Amino acid sequence: MMKDKILVIGASGQIGVELTLALRRIYGNAQVVASDLREENDLLKGTGPYVSLDVMNKEMLHVQVIRQNITQIYLLAAILSATGEKNPGLAWHLNTQSLLNVLDIAREEQLQKVYWPSSIAVFGPTSPRQNCPQQTIIEPVTVYGISKYAGEFWCNYYNRRFGVDVRSLRYPGLISYKSSPGGGTTDYAVEIFNEALEEKKYTSFLSAGTSLPMMYMPDAIRATIELMEASAANIAVRTSYNLAAISFSPAEIAAEIKKHIPGFAITYEPDYRQAIADSWPQSIDDSAARKDWGWKHEYDLPGITADMLLNLRQE
Numbered sequence: 001m002m003k004d005k006i007l008v009i010g011a012s013g014q015i016g017v018e019l020t021l022a023l024r025r026i027y028g029n030a031q032v033v034a035s036d037l038r039e040e041n042d043l044l045k046g047t048g049p050y051v052s053l054d055v056m057n058k059e060m061l062h063v064q065v066i067r068q069n070i071t072q073i074y075l076l077a078a079i080l081s082a083t084g085e086k087n088p089g090l091a092w093h094l095n096t097q098s099l100l101n102v103l104d105i106a107r108e109e110q111l112q113k114v115y116w117p118s119s120i121a122v123f124g125p126t127s128p129r130q131n132c133p134q135q136t137i138i139e140p141v142t143v144y145g146i147s148k149y150a151g152e153f154w155c156n157y158y159n160r161r162f163g164v165d166v167r168s169l170r171y172p173g174l175i176s177y178k179s180s181p182g183g184g185t186t187d188y189a190v191e192i193f194n195e196a197l198e199e200k201k202y203t204s205f206l207s208a209g210t211s212l213p214m215m216y217m218p219d220a221i222r223a224t225i226e227l228m229e230a231s232a233a234n235i236a237v238r239t240s241y242n243l244a245a246i247s248f249s250p251a252e253i254a255a256e257i258k259k260h261i262p263g264f265a266i267t268y269e270p271d272y273r274q275a276i277a278d279s280w281p282q283s284i285d286d287s288a289a290r291k292d293w294g295w296k297h298e299y300d301l302p303g304i305t306a307d308m309l310l311n312l313r314q315e
C-alpha cells in the first residue's frame with residue numbers, strides 16, 4: 001500500500017496555510033507537498049516541501065502528481081465572491097477549469113481521494129433564508145456561487161461515473177488570524193479584529209444587521225479532516241455538504257469585541273458586497289453532515305472573539 005502523499009493546491013491562501021500545517025501534523029511534513037502560484041507563505045517555510053504550480057496548466061500538474069507519487073489532492077485555489085464579481089470570466093474559468101483538471105488527473109492516476117471546497121455562496125435569494133437545507137431551491141446570483149454549484153455537480157459526476165472519491169464542504173465565512181482572506185464578502189469579520197487592535201475603530205462594508213453563516217478556522221480545518229477520514233460508505237452527499245457553526249452580524253461581533261476593547265467603535269458604509277451578502281442565507285442546516293460523519297462545531301462567537309484577540313495581540 002503506497003504511503004499517503006498529499007498535494008495541497010492553493011497552500012498559501014487563507015485555508016491552504018492552516019490545512020497544510022494540520023495535514024503535516026497528521027501525515028508528516030515530507031508527505032504533504034504544498035503548492036501555489038504565489039510564493040510560499042512564511043508560516044509554511046521550513047515545514048515541508050513547496051512547489052510553484054499553476055493548477056491551470058494541466059500537463060505540468062499531471063507531471064507533478066506522477067513525479068511526487070501523489071495519492072491525494074486538496075484543491076483550494078479559487079477566486080472568491082467579491083473579486084469574482086469584478087472579473088466574471090476569469091472567476092468562472094479558474095474556479096471550474098482548475099477542478100476539471102484535478103478530477104481528470106485523479107481519474108487517470110486513480111488517486112485515493114480529492115478534496116474541493118464549495119461554499120454557502122451557492123445559495124441565492126430564492127433559497128430559504130433561515131436554516132437553509134442541504135437540498136432546496138439553489139439559484140446562485142454571483143459568479144463565485146455559479147462556479148461552485150457547477151463544480152459540485154462535476155464532483156458528483158466524477159464520483160458516480162468514474163468512482164473518483166472526491167469530497168466537498170460548503171464552507172460558511174471563515175475567520176482566521178494566521179493568514180489573511182482574499183476577496184471575500186465575509187472578510188469584514190477578519191479585518192474588524194486587526195483594526196480593532198490597531199485603530200480601536202472599524203468601518204464595515206456590510207450593514208449592521210447583515211447576519212451571515214460564519215465559522216472559526218480551527219472548526220473548518222477539523223471538519224475538512226474529519227470528512228476526508230470518514231469511511232466512504234458514510235459519505236452520502238457527493239455534491240457538497242452544508243457545513244455550519246454560528247451566524248452573526250457586524251453589530252453583534254462589534255458588541256463582542258467591545259467587551260474586550262471598551263473604546264472600540266464601528267461605523268457602517270455598505271458597498272457592492274452588501275448585495276452579495278443579501279443574496280445568501282442567514283443560517284444553514286447542516287444536519288446531513290452531523291448525521292453522516294458526526295460533524296459538530298466547537299467555537300461560538302465569544303470563543304472566536306477571545307481567541308482571535310489573544311493570538312493577534314501576541315503577533
Ligand code: VAH
Pocket residue numbers: 080081082119120121144171172173174181183184185186187
Ligand atoms: C466569500 N469567504 O466571502 C467566502 C465564502 C461564504 C463566503 O465563500 O466569498
